[in-house]
Amino acid sequence: MDELLALHRKQNKDLQNQITGMKKQATKSTRKQVIAKCEQLQADLKLKQEQEIAELNGDTNEDDVTPEQLLAQLSLESEATEPVTSESTPVSNTPVQQPKKKRNRQKEKLAKREAEIQKMKEEARKEAAAQPNLQKIEQDAIDKFCEINKVKQIDIKPDGHCLFASILDQLQIRYPKFNEKYPDCDIYKLRSLSCDYIRAHRDDFIPYLFDETTMQIQDIDEYTKEMETTAKWGGEIEILALSKVFDCPISIMFSDRPQQKFNDTGKSHELKLVYYKHSYSLGEHYNSLHDI
Numbered sequence: 001m002d003e004l005l006a007l008h009r010k011q012n013k014d015l016q017n018q019i020t021g022m023k024k025q026a027t028k029s030t031r032k033q034v035i036a037k038c039e040q041l042q043a044d045l046k047l048k049q050e051q052e053i054a055e056l057n058g059d060t061n062e063d064d065v066t067p068e069q070l071l072a073q074l075s076l077e078s079e080a081t082e083p084v085t086s087e088s089t090p091v092s093n094t095p096v097q098q099p100k101k102k103r104n105r106q107k108e109k110l111a112k113r114e115a116e117i118q119k120m121k122e123e124a125r126k127e128a129a130a131q132p133n134l135q136k137i138e139q140d141a142i143d144k145f146c147e148i149n150k151v152k153q154i155d156i157k158p159d160g161h162c163l164f165a166s167i168l169d170q171l172q173i174r175y176p177k178f179n180e181k182y183p184d185c186d187i188y189k190l191r192s193l194s195c196d197y198i199r200a201h202r203d204d205f206i207p208y209l210f211d212e213t214t215m216q217i218q219d220i221d222e223y224t225k226e227m228e229t230t231a232k233w234g235g236e237i238e239i240l241a242l243s244k245v246f247d248c249p250i251s252i253m254f255s256d257r258p259q260q261k262f263n264d265t266g267k268s269h270e271l272k273l274v275y276y277k278h279s280y281s282l283g284e285h286y287n288s289l290h291d292i
Contacts, residue, residue, distance in 0.1 A: 004056055004232055015045055020149035025283045029131050032124035043113055072120045133277040141255035142274060146289070149253075150285075151272060154288040158280045160231030162287075163273075164190040167242055167250070167287040194234070194241040195224035201244075208237045233284060243271075253289065 019038045026034040146152060156165045164187040171178045172184075182189070200204050202220050209218040224234050243250040243263035249270040251261045255277075261270075272289040279285065 001053075001056060004052060008052075011045060011049070015041060025281065027278070029128055029134065032120060032127065036120040037122065040117055047110075138255040138276065138278045142276070143252070145253055145255075146274075150292045151289040152292055153274060154290050156285075156287050158282050158285050160233050161187045162285050163234035163238060166273050166286045166288040167239075167271060170273070171246065173288075173290060174269040174271065190242060191228050191234075191238075193245050194238040195228040197241040197245050198224055198237065205237055205241075208240075252286075
């Protein structure tokens with residue numbers, strides 16, 4: 001039993017981490033679908049764990065059945081039961097009292113939860129249908145920009161490292177001898193370079209670290225430690241830092257506002273990136289732009 005409970009605790013922790021990630025990446029238009037999915041995952045895991053504990057205890061109570069069996073049972077119990085009489089026994093006009101069925105609370109709870117989830121899904125579907133297709137609007141605007149400026153979008157893996165991977169791609173194509181000068185440079189090296197610069201020039205980055213939620217300035221050492229050792233998404237702070245490290249302008253193209261340029265006095269070749277807000281399911285994303 002102790003081993004099973006330990007496994008359940010690990011499963012609960014893993015699921016909570018997964019749900020936290022899903023909610024963090026949810027957009028306004030997908031939030032209800034994500035919440036419904038999270039609740040379904042929690043409910044399924046809880047029911048599965050209850051069944052495993054019951055099996056370990058040797059409990060074969062009819063209430064411990066799978067969700068599919070419970071839903072099927074709902075359908076079966078809605079059908080009327082025909083009374084059976086013996087041919088040798090005269091039919092009595094006295095109504096036969098049917099035995100009262102045992103109330104299945106687990107079944108009722110499952111049915112109620114399923115109905116709530118379906119209602120939430122339907123509401124989310126209707127809301128999504130009424131929303132404009134932000135992904136298409138964004139992509140059309142970016143395609144038009146690329147056509148005018150004679151650049152093409154280069155897909156970068158959509159994960160927490162996408163900004164650094166895009167900058168690395170730009171450095172490699174715009175500086176032919178970059179790999180010779182930085183033979184071991186990768187996304188993790190770029191994370192370290194940006195964080196080293198931020199720590200060395202703290203006053204320049206304090207305005208970027210104001211947290212509107214807590215109304216306080218984030219601690220630079222804590223911020224850079226997380227940025228350097230995890231897959232935390234990079235943003236304006238890291239773009240500015242790397243533009244200083246490599247003494248080059250870095251321009252970011254958006255679909256809904258003018259292009260933003262960091263360190264426009266940099267003496268090296270300009271690096272070109274494109275920012276997406278709606279086109280990727282994980283949320284914000286950066287791609288690299290190559291000249292045509």
